[in-house]
Amino acid sequence: MLTNAKLVHQPHDHERCISAALSRAKALCAEQNVRLTTTRELVLRLLWQSHQPLGAYQLQDQLAEHINKPVAPPTVYRALEFLLRLGLIHRIPSLNAYIGCPFPNNEHSNLFMICNQCGTAAEVADKAVNKLLQCVSDRSHFTLQSQSLELFGLCPQCSNITEAPGYD
């Protein structure tokens, strides 16, 4: 099982997350011979600011603040489209939000564990999950092409807080 859950759910050196993501992005763009322009890189950086998915209009605001001039929606959506196409980010449909992918160009599950409390989203790539879903598809003669899997609940930290006994 490949996952960034440990990182997401614990204090960690997040600068490493960011720089790793950026160097992966640069490598991938070089490999694919496409351009990681300033805007695209900035949007990617913004998405990697935290492990919480961001909406397009949150990105718009933050982008505008960063470059100190107004930004129109298409600017954001184009950058998102580019990053999605390269697999550098994912869209989380039920949140209408976007998040950096911790392990792009791996075959992976598009499986997210999303905390209803703090909003963090950890990604999991699990062969057993993929295999089982493939199997479910096969049984119905369904030709599986892609998937979007979202688990909602409480991350370890928020679980602890919620479950806390209370001395009353």
Added chain:
Amino acid sequence: MLTNAKLVHQPHDHERCISAALSRAKALCAEQNVRLTTTRELVLRLLWQSHQPLGAYQLQDQLAEHINKPVAPPTVYRALEFLLRLGLIHRIPSLNAYIGCPFPNNEHSNLFMICNQCGTAAEVADKAVNKLLQCVSDRSHFTLQSQSLELFGLCPQCSNITEAPGYD
């Protein structure tokens, strides 16, 4: 494995799907002591017209046509909210669309197989899937509360058409 895939992907007596859905709905409403008003029932019927998810504004149009007077979005969304709360329908986030649930008040997976070609969506409830996802969550100490699982691809019919050899 509980699924309506066979029905969805083959010609079948769809009237039975509809009437079964409606009687389930009536029973559930009676049991819960809530009212299946005309609008709510109509929306449910419209969602059961086919095995393809419908968007709220498609429903709006069809509803307006049926009752022969204009309908405002809140009317539709209120009916949808009611039906969702009872578990009689599901929302498919990546399509912004809604579909009738073939086996409500069962513990189930919220797992859909959605055809990219013809738009049909079959639902699957599979204990093995649920168990595995629970297990994945446990491993990360994530408290699983709900899930949304969407598989995209080609239904059996559309697979055959696509894969057809071609005599050229």
Added chain:
DNA sequence: GCATAAGGTGTTATAATATAACAATAATTG
């Protein structure tokens, strides 16, 4: 039955998310 409360609907306005279309600019290629 009638008053009351609760639940449901109508209506208007608006929020939030996403895309279309076309002009302008920048980067790449030969």
Added chain:
DNA sequence: CAATTATTGTTATATTATAACACCTTATGC
């Protein structure tokens, strides 16, 4: 440097969803 291609800016608009408040209907207690 001209020609082509990729990228960005700009304006307008489509699509999905909700807020707020007035009005009506149904159930409930007396």
